[in-house]
Amino acid sequence: MKIFSNLSNRIKQKKVYPTEIIGLQGVTAGVGATHLTVALANVLCSKERYRVAVAELRGDGRIANLMEEAWFASEGCVGFASSGVDYYPKVNIDQVRLLSGKGYDYLLVLYPPADTGVSYGEVAHRRIVIGSLQPWNYREYQKFMRDIFIERDVPSWDLYGQFLTGKQKRKFEAEFHVPIRELPVIGDPFCLGKKDLEYLTSLLV
DSSP: OOEESSOOOOSOOOOSSOOEEEEEEESSTTSSHHHHHHHHHHIIIIISOOOEEEEEOOTTOSGGGGOOSOEEEETTEEEEEETTEEEEOSOOHHHHHHHTTSOOSEEEEEOOOGGGOOOOOOOOSEEEEEEEOSTTTHHHHHHHIIIIITTSOOSOEEEEEETOOHHHHHHHHHHHSSOOEEEOOOOOTTSOOHHHHHHHHHHTO
16 A cells, blocks of 8 residues: 655645634534534535545544555554545644644544543634434534533633424423534535535534
């Protein structure tokens, strides 16, 4: 397998301010954090024409399965490109900091699920948290809110619920006094429809 020594440079840098770092985290595994990360990365790259990277802080993640082309290396970080986005699987928090200085417009950082108890220093400018408010999952979201959300001083948390109903939204907001938004079903993150694009773009406002 051929390994390149430099970053891909397919898209001209558009922004003039520093890299915006967005952290994404599932309350638990299987709630769509990886799916949403890939979809957001593709919207930013293909529709908005930004230079985008995804860094995965999860050692057992599946981002590496996206690899279709050769690996490249930069500042000790090994990555690959897929659909115009640079992906860096299995990085550590120091490598994330290095990547934030490599000229990307957006760096999406995929954190381990909150219920694993694995914690990293905060580098993101904002954090998107995804969970489920179904009766069999509600306690996991409660635990996250009580043990992590309330206890940590993290800037700009955005909370989302999978398949969120109006009743679930009202119950959650009455208990924790913070807003939560619905995360709708997003199909193929590499082939997004008009509604998908509109919704994903709204997450970035």
